[in-house]
Amino acid sequence: MVVANWIIDGEPGMDVFAMDVARFGAHNNRAFTLEKTTENYRRRFTMTFPNEELPTARPLKTSPIYPHLKSEGALFGVAFGWEYPLWFAPKGTEPKEEPTYRRSNAFPHVAAEVKSVREHVGIWETSSYGKIEVSGADAASFLDRIVSNKLPALGRTVLCPMLSPNGAIFGDLTVTRTKEDTFLMIGSGGAEVYYTRWLHANLKGERVTIRSVTNDFSGLSLTGPKARDVLQQLTATDLSHATFPFLHARQIHVGLADALVIRASFTGELGYEIYVASHNLIHVYERLRSAGADHGLKLFGVRALHSMRMEKGYGSWGRDFTADYNAAEADWGRFVKFDKGDFIGRAAAEKQFKEPLTRKISLIEVAAKDLDIMGAEPIFAGGKAVARVTSGYFGHSTGKQLALAYLPMSGDSFEIEVMGKRVAASRLKEAPFDPTSSSLRS
Numbered sequence: 001m002v003v004a005n006w007i008i009d010g011e012p013g014m015d016v017f018a019m020d021v022a023r024f025g026a027h028n029n030r031a032f033t034l035e036k037t038t039e040n041y042r043r044r045f046t047m048t049f050p051n052e053e054l055p056t057a058r059p060l061k062t063s064p065i066y067p068h069l070k071s072e073g074a075l076f077g078v079a080f081g082w083e084y085p086l087w088f089a090p091k092g093t094e095p096k097e098e099p100t101y102r103r104s105n106a107f108p109h110v111a112a113e114v115k116s117v118r119e120h121v122g123i124w125e126t127s128s129y130g131k132i133e134v135s136g137a138d139a140a141s142f143l144d145r146i147v148s149n150k151l152p153a154l155g156r157t158v159l160c161p162m163l164s165p166n167g168a169i170f171g172d173l174t175v176t177r178t179k180e181d182t183f184l185m186i187g188s189g190g191a192e193v194y195y196t197r198w199l200h201a202n203l204k205g206e207r208v209t210i211r212s213v214t215n216d217f218s219g220l221s222l223t224g225p226k227a228r229d230v231l232q233q234l235t236a237t238d239l240s241h242a243t244f245p246f247l248h249a250r251q252i253h254v255g256l257a258d259a260l261v262i263r264a265s266f267t268g269e270l271g272y273e274i275y276v277a278s279h280n281l282i283h284v285y286e287r288l289r290s291a292g293a294d295h296g297l298k299l300f301g302v303r304a305l306h307s308m309r310m311e312k313g314y315g316s317w318g319r320d321f322t323a324d325y326n327a328a329e330a331d332w333g334r335f336v337k338f339d340k341g342d343f344i345g346r347a348a349a350e351k352q353f354k355e356p357l358t359r360k361i362s363l364i365e366v367a368a369k370d371l372d373i374m375g376a377e378p379i380f381a382g383g384k385a386v387a388r389v390t391s392g393y394f395g396h397s398t399g400k401q402l403a404l405a406y407l408p409m410s411g412d413s414f415e416i417e418v419m420g421k422r423v424a425a426s427r428l429k430e431a432p433f434d435p436t437s438s439s440l441r442s
Contacts, residue, residue: 011164015322022194027081032057049099050374051106059083063127063218064281072299075106080190082128085301087113101419103372106303107394113300114307114396117267120296121224123288124305126273127281130192131214134199135182138206143175143183146202148327148336148343152177157247157262160185161335162198163345167326167352170345171195172317176249176262184260186273188317189214202344217260218281222288223271225439226295231261231272233291246441255287266305268312268431269439303393310402311395311433313363319375319391320361320404328352329406330361359387359406363431366392366401366416367424373403373416380415380422381408389416398432 005013017023039056048054053076059066061081070076073089075097087106089095097106116122134143144151147160154177162171173187173195187195192212199210222231232239237252244250249262257280265271276284289297306316315321315330327336327349336349366373373392378385392403403416403425412427434440 015324052099065285084128087301087303110303111396113304116298117224118397121226122300124221126219128189130189132185133213136208142206142208167345167348168323169321172321217275218278219275223265223267223269230292267308306393310393313431362407363428364403364425368401371418
């Protein structure tokens, strides 16, 4: 069916990324494949748990501060070959997580990381994010045709979805204009080949250069109410909100290093993404740690990041935003601009936004006490399955079990099946943490 749809309609009609060779990178060479397939064969009768990280062919892709994070008690996960911290074990605690379908021993440590970010400031490494540079005389006109949002002005950043010709969600990236003819696209590391292939496939003779710069630039996200206080100690640039507002970008000095600093955060807190040449990362990391010592700065991992983004109702590509859904269902009206020129998927999106919706992405609170949502759990209304969870995490600063799903437009009360039990769930009208985003824009 998928192949037939692809031939007839020009796209598969559903999310097939799990079967797409674009999910592999250059690190998936013959030697890597031999080690991983051997591991898979050894484990062919062994259950794999959702929180379990398999060790073979690791570590392979590491940032310059990998040893520093490891010495701080990081337990690492892997994505697209990149090692990234899941959570940090406190001093005297072994960074080890027991495989389980239930709440693991990592829970209190993740809670402590969230508390630290919400009350003080934290650092999350963003080196594994996919980074694509699009430049050239026709870069602006080319990208304007590719993305659904208006391109940013120089020194600005915007969220720019990419749609398929039929209006399905194709990509979810931020685009920063670093020069008049140069744009930096940042998104999921696992989608880098997928995105780059799409960009090349849609070239129409434009004078454009498309290249991955993921290995050229490493990154850190500094976020929390004291983030500005920490970063201001390391730069002469005025970081006040009036001169450096939300979703602005600047080339500044951080310590002794040249850096691209983007005022953005996936936690819902005041935050800055700091990108530097990889050989400068250790310097910037050490300077930030030193400057943050008096402000309660701590390291945090992806588990805490997901907990905080869920409290804001932020979806993520590959989980909540896939080709199974369109921009109208994803509530992307503010990112799809019909008052600009033509772009891929425009005609289909216009129709989808005009038609009555049958489902829409929604944030849900789940009445599960000690069972955490993992994703893909079935959702019921009136005894009938009506949706599935796209992602879910425990909100440590709100004390709520939260999930995202594309729910029917009617009704606010549902049931979610968690570990074989159906528990009550209700649609939330607003994010439980800072619904007005005053912290993010402070």
